[in-house]
Amino acid sequence: MRKFAFAVCILLLCSLAQSQSLRNQGSGPHAPVNQSELVAKLRSHMDELSRKDEFSGVVLLAKDGVPVFEQAYGLANREYNVPNNIETKFNLGSINKLFTRIAIGQLVIEGKVGLDDPMGKYLPDYPNKEAQKATIRQIAMMRSGIGDFFGAKFRDTPKDRIRTIADFMALLAAEPLAFEPGTKEAYSNGGFVVLGAVIEKVSGQSYYDYVREHICKRLGMESTDFYEADGMTSNLATGYTSQTEDDDHGPRRNNIYTRPARGSSAGGGYSTARDLLKLANALEARKLTNPVFAPDVPKPADMPFAALRGTGIAGGAPGINADMESSLPGGYTVIVLSNYDPPSATKVARQVREWMGLREY
Template sequence: MALRFIFGLITVCSMGRAAQNSSAQDAPAQAFPATAHLNAYIKAFNSGSADEMRQFFKDHYAAAALRETPVEARIARYTTNFSRLKSLQIQKIAAERPYGTFALAKTGNGDDFLLRAAVEKQPPHKLLFIFFEPVDDPKNIAIPDPKADDRELAAAVGAFLDAQAKADEFSGVVLIAKNFKVLFHEAYGEADREKKIPNGKTTKFNLGSINKSFTRAAIHKLEKEGRLGFDDPIQKFLPDYPNRQAAEKVTVRHLLEMTSGIGDFFGTRYEATPKDKIRSIRDYLPLFADLPLEFEPGRGNRYSNGGYIVLGAIIEKVTGTDYYTYVRENIFQPCGMSDTDSYERDKGISNLAMGHTRRGQPGGERVLNHQTLPGRGSSAGGGYSTSEDLLKYVQALSTGKIFLPDIANGLGIAGGAPGISSAVEWDRRSGYLVIVLTNFDPPAAGAAARRIVSWLPE
């Protein structure tokens, strides 16, 4: 069975457990609010109007979902995806539950998708997310159901991952915990195919953008200590920053929230730079820092790896130490994360998973991704960790030992690049934590995590 691909038209980094069975007494007055939201979404999507979609997001989405992924970021995704899909038509409602709906839909280009919409359990039952999963056979759709208990959950997850690994569609480690007690922890596939080294429970995987969570935690720690302010401009810390408009107008808050207008460091300059020469935060800055802003700071929202590089440079300036040392001593060590760091790629670090990518060719041969990787990761991503260390990180967040805002309901973080796919989903209310780390292309981790989340017992 091919690994399902979660198509992120509209996603929110939170546990998507709303589409699970619920007792009649807990059901909302309107039996299936997710169906109503989904129908409204289809109408807005097919309008082709960014303004109509913008109003849909404002009217139908939960506040927590919009904090996690702001409206303008959703509009940017919509514009791209509308140009690809052309239109959406629901073919049939596959399943309806009090807090979630599954529907089979066909796009204007003829593709079939399973749509899943989930809503809050509290009135007025606004949307948490809608996500799409490609369907190979519309006549044979499997609707995930929550399992009866943790034992049944572990059995289902084990069978699913065994099948995926045998089909060469999953390689990595999965950890499931409840209230930080491990319920399931298994490794699959190979850390290094050339050397036939298997993945293990303690294998270190490239996290991709999950590193941004550590950078956010570091910035919030420095703000609480009074060493920087969220409204401080870049120039306060980096007076020689090449783009003067950015230096004067972009604040720490803009950088954190990706509303700065600073773009990405991936591009022609990155491609032209010998990757082994990129080993420090300052090595990343010439790849983007002098480029024009993509929009006026605070007036838009766009994913920004470059912005998180600037945050790393600010951390270095404020603390007088390099970024890697600061997060190691102030984030990782307090959590007991002894197997987490931004390792230099050619230093012979033991127990490291090598990334294997199909280079964008579905079904193609998997090859090592080392030619795409910098010599060392950064404050924007590319560090390594283990499933056990990430459990320790989330536990530290839960107790307040490490601070992040907006985690009252939980945490959802992910990362991805060629040969790198990672996902962490934590629901504070239920206590469930799902960690998936892989050395395959996206959406290997995200797809597995979503499937597991849909099976979590109530």
């Protein structure tokens, strides 16, 4: 566990540096958060959102690592009228990128990966030779120029055939770079797929097995995994989306045809609010003082930070929205998981931040 915590600390150093600089831009001191008042506000707010059918999922509020409010709302499966419960597993979207960064950090500590090594050192057969020059650090910080896999190939590929890192790599490896590595920052799902391939090559395990063994098992996250869409997994929330190509506000539909059969190192795994609290507590367990990621490296595009205090990461896609905010004033953590479209979860987390006097990121 000690080694695991050390890896996490290293991974998030650059984020701490960015967060610290933002804290000085806040709107001034804020009053201490009253727990009873905060819980009452949250309960009332969630009851109203649920009544309007604007939220379906789970909300967990913890103080000093211990839940003080947790409640499930709506249905995990509308077809069979199955309600969500505290242990329901939800799709995390891009929150899984954090798992990938942790895995890379562990391999750095073990001397198996160098942050400033070119990606081509580990993936010499990667089709794009220019992309091979991007360093592991640049890829992890979304400064590689590697783009996305949600293009024409993804649309034309039957989703039941996308269930391994190699399957995702086939969707993007031949694509040109959006810019020269290190010159810009842009959100990159494809870059995190590449990191997943690096993890597989270096560890000798599938990405899924590596995360299961070296992260989930170590933290006791027994309800966290990359469950397959056509598998028989109990207590798994079905996603429901109102989005179509022509309308963002149509009737809700099952999102099974919009997503791959299994997620990747860029996102799409499943977890519960309680499991994510275990992860948040592990991140909080040590000071971020180990300078592997340089402090001047920009933060990842998908890891927003508070203007006053706190760190967060969110993920979203049709019928998927998840938000995890930790290190909030008073020692609070808020985790919101939803099987509705964004911003069903993120707007709840932002409301909690607002009650704490924090700027919206």
